[in-house]
Amino acid sequence: MQAFDMNLPGKRSFFLFALIVLLSGCAAPYPRVSPDFQKEWQHQQYTAQAYLLPSASIAFAERLNLIQQATQTIDITYFSWNGDTLGLMLLNALKEAADRGVIVRIALDDLLVFNEKWLADIDSHENIDIRLFNPFSSRKMGWMGRSIEFSINQQQLDNRLHEKYFNVDQQFLILGGRNIGDEYFGYSQTANFFDLDVLFKGPLITAFANNYQRLWESGLLTPISTLIDVESDGQFKYFKQRYQKTQEKNVAIVEDLATTLATLPVAQYTEVQVIPVFDSLNKLQDSQPYFRSRAEHIIAKELSDAQHAIISTPYIVPTDGEFVVLSQLTSNGADVRLATNSSASNDSLFVPAYYETHRETLLDMGINIVEYKDQAKNSDNFYHADTYYHNKTIVLDSEVSYIGSSNFDPRSDFINIEFGLFVYSEPFALQIQDYLFNDKDELYWRVLRNKSGQVEWHSGDEIHHQNPNYGGWHSLPDWFFRKMNAESEL
Known part of the structure; x- marks a missing residue:
């Protein structure tokens, strides 16, 4: 489906x-x-500069690169965000940006979010705000719980947030079909998606930023902190444990992405x-x-x-x-x-x-x-x-x-x-x-x-x-x- x-x-x-x-x-x-x-x-027409990201690994490395360069804000929307090697790597980069004072806002659809304490843990950072769209009540009963809840409240729960949006400092915008996870960037050993992303610059970013702000202020997003309980001690133990485990288990992926990031080509805009x-x-x-x-x-x-x-x-x-x-x-x-x-x-x-x-x-x-x-x-x-x-x-x-x-x-x-x-x-x-x-x-x-x-x-x-x-x-x-x-x- x-x-x-x-x-x-x-x-x-x-x-x-x-x-x-x-x-x-x-x-x-x-x-x-x-x-x-x-x-x-x-509708309104804008001028822009567009760079079709040439490969899956570059599409991910460019996201890391932009996060590392961020100085003010990062606004993100995705349908899904996996707790795998790339998902946690990107989240760690966002945490490091937040440590520098960058304000990070993440809007996620709730369909694939259950009781992810690693995700709610990062939300406890003072500069990170994670909110879920149209949330389910069931969090610990897996897909069976979601199935039962959906059968009772289909009209309410059917609508999902399917946008994919990555805005850094209101200066760089990535749009395309990818969500966040190993399989969207060619790093899954089970199955991978063929997809594309485009990096944009220019005045069009204002239009997308305004659209994001309408969603953020709509009342349709619920803070993840009200849905998933974590013991916040300021050490981010749930996130760090999972992040370190995936890094140690997938050294080849980590090294390949480090190489890709170090040799990232200069963007060729049209x-x-x-x-x-x-x-x-x-x-x-x-x-x-x-x-x-x-x-x-x-x-x-x-x-x-x-x-x-x-x-x-x-x-x-x-x-x-x-x-x-x-x-x-x-x-x-x-x-x-x-x-x-x-x-x-x-x-x-x-x-x-x-x-x-x-x-x-x-x-x-x-x-x-x-x-x-x-x-x-x-x-x-x-x-x-x-x-x-x-x-x-x-x-x-x-x-x-x-x-x-x-x-x-x-x-x-x-x-x-x-x-x-x-x-x-x-x-x-x-x-x-x-x-x-x-x-x-x-x-x-x-x-x-x-x-x-x-x-x-x-x-x-x-x-x-x-x-x-x-x-x-x-x-x-x-x-x-x-x-x-x-x-x-x-």
């Missing part, structure tokens, strides 16, 4: 979360949306024009697609005129049974390439069950599909393990690009709080295309029909007539998940 970008070892969590949907009586119907909804919303798009917190009351509608109004002309389009999303899920934007593009004669997970590479147990029924529909629409391999060997991964696709971007005619948190699916549209921005620059758009595809044919299956109309998966000389690494044993759980009719929750 994209919904929740579950952390690995998370397929256990996915199955348990199936209980949530099952117990809650499955998905709610799609809300009715006026054709003119948000049509009058006013001058761009950008239009930020923010969700409305009113979504929690009316479930209206603020972000999606605002975004579509902004690029309505580009969508109508596009001759070539790249749509990149981890989860391809229709809204109310229709792929509206894809249909618009193909109806206008655009050549559309869709990059997404293969059924085997998907980190959700739910989405492939539905995608298996949509793949042929997309092919019939004329969509050129490439699916990420479940064992793709991405060159910037420190460990090569199972792989998952997590990039969220759009490129239209190599001129307009999207960077942000939305997955362009029903959950992003109607339930999660999202944001992003459109980048107007041909050089930058070409950088995105290069990052996704150049010299990376071995990462993807090209999905097409043969002369007999049967679906095939191609990679070089390799051809599969059956879905690669997605065996018949998936049939029963896929049937079960489809019976749950949970597509609007995905």
Whole structure:
């Protein structure tokens, strides 16, 4: 379930979360949306400098670098923050910045936060404030407790904070699809995500800072100190014990990141024009697609005129049974390439069950599909393990690009709080295309029909007539998940 970008070892969590949907009586119907909804919303264009962070390890090391240089403030939002090697390393860097007097604010979604004393311990620092969005009451009963609570309070607990935001001194801003954890930067020995981040400078940061402040003052964030009890002695014993343990256990990761940080390349910025798009917190009351509608109004002309389009999303899920934007593009004669997970590479147990029924529909629409391999060997991964696709971007005619948190699916549209921005620059758009595809044919299956109309998966000389690494044993759980009719929750 994209919904929740579950952390690995998370397929256990996915199955348990199936209980949530099952117990809650499955998905709610799609809300009715006026054709003119948000049509009058006013957007603003900004100048900016954009640097596509070229690898996963550099994306993490750049965060460390910016924290080390910080002098005043650091504001952060993420959907998830793991207590693993990289998660604790980043938190330690933030603590050291706070020791220097830097004010650190962290907003996290609560879905994956249980009784993490290491996290609540850091909050006791006088210069660090950690708050949780839409918190659960259950903290010590694991996923079973969350499932029961969700089944009782689905309407209240369904909305999640899905933004990814990293602002240092109001001077540097990192946006993209990554959360914080080993698997988002190629350092998990179990499975890693292929994703991207962009470092921005310029006046656009003010718009994002204002959006963050609205969230911070909204009353929707609860101090972690009121939810998780820790014995605060000023020594941060819970955090230090866990941090030291992971550092000692993962020396190879620590050394590699130290080398990456020491040899960090100088950022090569591209001058761009950008239009930020923010969700409305009113979504929690009316479930209206603020972000999606605002975004579509902004690029309505580009969508109508596009001759070539790249749509990149981890989860391809229709809204109310229709792929509206894809249909618009193909109806206008655009050549559309869709990059997404293969059924085997998907980190959700739910989405492939539905995608298996949509793949042929997309092919019939004329969509050129490439699916990420479940064992793709991405060159910037420190460990090569199972792989998952997590990039969220759009490129239209190599001129307009999207960077942000939305997955362009029903959950992003109607339930999660999202944001992003459109980048107007041909050089930058070409950088995105290069990052996704150049010299990376071995990462993807090209999905097409043969002369007999049967679906095939191609990679070089390799051809599969059956879905690669997605065996018949998936049939029963896929049937079960489809019976749950949970597509609007995905």
